[in-house]
Amino acid sequence: MRIVSRSVLVTGGNRGIGLAVARAFAEAGDRVALTYRTGPPEAATGLGCLAVRCDVTDAGQVDRAYKEVEAAHGPVEVLVANAGITRDQLLLRMAEKDFSDVLDTNVMGAFRVAKRAAEEMVEARRGRIVLISSVVGLLGAAGQTNYAASKAGLIGFARSVARELGSRGVTCNVVAPGFVETDMTRALNDKQRAAMLGKVPLGRGARAEEVAAAVRFLASEDAAYITGAVLPVDGGLGMGH
Numbered sequence: 185m186r187i188v189s190r191s192v193l194v195t196g197g198n199r200g201i202g203l204a205v206a207r208a209f210a211e212a213g214d215r216v217a218l219t220y221r222t223g224p225p226e227a228a229t230g231l232g233c234l235a236v237r238c239d240v241t242d243a244g245q246v247d248r249a250y251k252e253v254e255a256a257h258g259p260v261e262v263l264v265a266n267a268g269i270t271r272d273q274l275l276l277r278m279a280e281k282d283f284s285d286v287l288d289t290n291v292m293g294a295f296r297v298a299k300r301a302a303e304e305m306v307e308a309r310r311g312r313i314v315l316i317s318s319v320v321g322l323l324g325a326a327g328q329t330n331y332a333a334s335k336a337g338l339i340g341f342a343r344s345v346a347r348e349l350g351s352r353g354v355t356c357n358v359v360a361p362g363f364v365e366t367d368m369t370r371a372l373n374d375k376q377r378a379a380m381l382g383k384v385p386l387g388r389g390a391r392a393e394e395v396a397a398a399v400r401f402l403a404s405e406d407a408a409y410i411t412g413a414v415l416p417v418d419g420g421l422g423m424g425h
């Protein structure tokens with residue numbers, strides 16, 4: 185456990201990768217807040233995390249969540265923008281709303297929480313922002329034009345934030361997971377799973393904890409000189425991109 189405890193906020197921390205990330209920081213001694221949308225998550229409160237209701241598509245809810253976190257834990261020093269959705273469909277059948285909803289949650293949501301976090305981080309002249317992208321943002325995927333566009337967008341966003349805020353001691357990095365065993369991938373059928381896993385050099389999906397370990401590294405003192413980086417946690421699936 186570290187001696188210095190930091191104020192950490194994880195969006196979409198009630199399940200899946202976000203919950204594993206929240207657990208990793210909590211176990212290291214940080215003061216962790218996580219967001220949920222419906223019903224306080226039991227798994228999270230069991231970890232001693234502060235659970236705050238927040239839909240990242242609503243700027244008002246984002247601001248209210250930050251105020252709640254700041255009152256309880258102080259200004260956010262580590263932000264993990266993890267909340268994300270898929271609405272898969274082939275391009276020719278893709279409804280405009282399915283495209284815009286995915287961008288609104290995955291990119292605009294990250295923008296809303298990062299902008300709010302940056303205000304305090306710039307003031308404090310230190311801070312860590314980690315965005316959860318995907319290997320799909322680099323490789324593309326049939327049926328995921330909306331999701332791939334959103335996850336690629338996060339990379340350009342992160343690198344711009346890294347350039348803007350580097351001189352203020354704030355780093356901004358991206359973690360790009362491959363296939364992770366969560367509700368998101370449990371929605372795939374056996375054929376889709378086998379096709380994806382068949383392309384992974386390590387021959388298996390990731391555990392959410394393996395993604396969390398990369399996030400924690402990028403937020404750690406050991407990563408003080410890393411910014412604008414895209415760290416793959418994909419078993420080799422996207423290597424070379």
Ligand SMILES: NC(=O)c1ccc[n+]([C@@H]2O[C@H](COP(=O)([O-])OP(=O)(O)OC[C@H]3O[C@@H](n4cnc5c(N)ncnc54)[C@H](OP(=O)(O)O)[C@@H]3O)[C@@H](O)[C@H]2O)c1
Nearest residue numbers: 196200201221239240266267268318361363364366367368
């Ligand atoms: N699983 C994978 O293989 C994989 C691979 C690469 C990248 N990723 C990325 O990793 C992140 C987490 O994925 P996961 O696999 O853990 O997915 P998940 O199990 O489906 O969880 C998604 C999380 O995002 C939250 N969320 C969705 N829309 C939100 C909104 N508008 N406001 C606030 N929270 C919202 C969900 O909250 P609710 O519980 O309220 O729905 C949930 O906590 C996502 O950004 C995803 O794109 C996942």
